[in-house]
Amino acid sequence: MATAYKSLCCCLSLIVFFEIGINGITKVAAVQPNFTIKLTGVDVEGAQRIELDTVRSYLLIKPGDEITPQKLDQSLKRIFATGLFADVSLKQVGTRILVKVIENPVINRISFEGNKRIEDSVLVPEVQLKPRIVYTRSKVQDDLQRLIDIYRRSGRFGVSIEPKVIKLDQNRVDLVFEIDEGDVTKIKGIIFQGNKVYSNSELRSVIQTKESAWYRFLTSEDNYDPDRLSYDRELLRRFYLSKGYADFRVRSAVAELAPNKKGFFITFLIEEGKQYRFGEFSIKSFMKKISNTKLQKAAIFVPGEIYNAEKVEKTIEKFNEILKEQGFAFAKIRPKFKKSQTKKLIDLSFEIQEGKNVYVDRINIGGNVRTVDEVIRREVPLAEGDAFNSQTLRLARRNIRGLGFFKAVELKTGTARTQDKTVIDIEVVEQSTGELSLGAGFSSGDGLLADIGVRERNLLGLGQDLSLNFRLSGVSSQIDLKFTEPYFLDRKLSAGFDIFRTSRELTDESSFDRKSTGQQSELAMI
DSSP states (O other): OHHHHHHHHHHHHTOOEEEEOTTOOEEESOOOTTOOOBOOEEEEESOSSSOHHHHHHTOSOOTTSBOOHHHHHHHHHHHHHTSOEEEEEEEEETTEEEEEEEEOOEEEEEEEESOSSSOHHHHGGGOSOOTTSBOOHHHHHHHHHHHHHHHHHTTOTTOEEEEEEEEOSTTEEEEEEEEEOOOOOEEEEEEEESOSSSOHHHHHTTSSOOOOOGGGTTOSTTBOOHHHHHHHHHHHHHHHHHTTOTTOEEEEEEEEEOTTSSEEEEEEEEEOOOOOEEEEEEEEEOSTTOOHHHHHHHOSOOTTSBOOHHHHHHHHHHHHHHHHHTTOTTEEEEEEEEEETTTTEEEEEEEEEEOOOOEEEEEEEESOSSSOHHHHHTTSSOOTTSBOOHHHHHHHHHHHHHTSSEEEEEEEEEEOSSTTEEEEEEEEEEOOOEEEEEEEEEETTTEEEEEEEEEEEEETTTTEEEEEEEEEESSEEEEEEEEEESSGGGSSEEEEEEEEEEEEOOTTTSSSOEEEEEEEEEEEEO
């Protein structure tokens, strides 16, 4: 009897049951201290597309290994991390493990509904999920955020996107993104705080972002754009630095979305500081055979006048030209500033050092869809094979920005085939360049007046400026057509014409009407 009892206890001690679910909780029915169980095999249930051996390969425990709750828990997490399964559970019965899985469905088709402003061809490349790829909720959420970011970059912050899953046979699904694009989020107000010298209206004319108005329906300057807001900070800084306010800074630029999500209110918090003037100026050269006298005469500012950062930059440009003529194409010019708070003067010292011989290997231009490459390239005072100069690169960025065709401009340098060469990468983001102006008034001589103007500053992406203006009244009319080619014959020559026709009814004063037609041409260096 005692022997039978011992045998029964021994058999019961071999029945140890573990069950691990997707939450990683381990349930132990019975544990025999100081007793180990070796795995003899793995059974898999629920796999349809995925091979059974593939599921077994994800386990961190193999036949012959000791079965422990830790290994089962780690194996469960590893299987679930593959993203192939919607649910996973591991169950141990005796010396075997049973793996139950529910496979994630495969995407049959992805479609977009409700998108009118942004076409499918733009949205499709932005989503990670594709047909015949395993569907997972995490990837859907990632793609959803990408789509929302695209709409926000186009100024639609009120966009709403809901992913819908349509189940099909053979564990397949169709994924549909239902999009409510909403209206373009406009700028309802622009406020400046801390400004004392210049009024809000003066500062609004400096920045590129504009307040929403009915006559700006052909432009995007009144749409909220975070990149443009960063550029506005730079425009404010340049403006104040050109007026002598060297301590100026923008403490913050905050865009607050209205509760109805139909507009932004932008607040610039600025510190103007005091106005400075140019103090003493000197040139320190660490290179031989450089004529400091010639450089000093090339400076375009004089001590005592109001400080202007643009004049400092143009002076450096002049210095670079002179140094290139003297055979120092790689010289580096570093301006050093010394401000006197009491005297409100800025002393300048230009240090000239010998730089490393680096040449431009190639210039890459990207991001321009409408504007031709040549319009951008001609604003870069460098060409393939020229000596590379960091000051010239900053000038190129300023020139491209100054065109007004792009809301974002980024210039980067990269490695080339050899160490003595560099690659310049230019990335731009285009913006609307069309304008429509409407006006109305009253004159005692002409009666009611109406002005209508249409302008395109980047005609056909060639950088040309074309405008057509009409002025109508009760007794007169005027039509004015202007065209400007900024780089005539691929030279720094601005050429254009102005054709106009006016007519005036004089029947109340005389027996005839007066009509005149004329044209003007202009040619100027730029």
